[in-house]
Amino acid sequence: MEEYNVYSMIGEEGFERLIAAFYKQIPQDEILGPMYTGRKLADAEQRLRDFLVVRFGGPARYLEQRGHPRLRMRHNPFPIDQTARDRWIQLMHNPFQKAQLPADAEEPLRSFFASTSTFLINRGEQQ
Numbered sequence: 747m748e749e750y751n752v753y754s755m756i757g758e759e760g761f762e763r764l765i766a767a768f769y770k771q772i773p774q775d776e777i778l779g780p781m782y783t784g785r786k787l788a789d790a791e792q793r794l795r796d797f798l799v800v801r802f803g804g805p806a807r808y809l810e811q812r813g814h815p816r817l818r819m820r821h822n823p824f825p826i827d828q829t830a831r832d833r834w835i836q837l838m839h840n841p842f843q844k845a846q847l848p849a850d851a852e853e854p855l856r857s858f859f860a861s862t863s864t865f866l867i868n869r870g871e872q873q
């Protein structure tokens with residue numbers, strides 16, 4: 747499955763560029779920014795990056811440091827409705843433009859983000 751080759755295609759560096767560009771936009775965002783109040787953005791950035799690294803075939807640092815991801819549980823404190831979910835996806839557009847990853851890497855990442863972000867909706871009509 748091509749998904750498991752993403753790490754070998756883009757390496758640490760590819761994930762780093764993508765996720766750094768994503769997190770740069772967070773503080774100014776009026777929907778997502780407030781959810782990070784009081785958190786160290788650099789640490790949050792590292793958690794998302796390490797999670798993606800292991801999910802897409804790289805080293806298991808995330809699992810060593812954080813254990814099982816339990817993403818729905820860990821997102822429960824944050825009010826994720828359809829609008830917040832759509833904003834998260836929208837904020838990923840620029841980073842993809844900037845990072846210029848090979849299409850074979852970008853496609854499985856985008857598809858994973860789309861489904862995972864929907865799965866994380868925990869407020870609003872869909873509940």
Ligand code: HEM
Nearest residue numbers: 781785790793794797812820824830831834859862863866
């Ligand atoms: C749908 C909109 C989303 C919102 C509003 C959101 C928000 C947040 C917030 C506020 C945190 C805490 C930051 C921290 O770690 O200190 C977090 C953590 C995290 N998010 Fe999201 N997130 C969203 C979607 C996603 C998606 C799609 C993924 C995976 C592709 C993801 C993966 C993670 C991971 C791995 C962590 C760290 C979990 C941990 O080890 O504690 N999130 N998210």
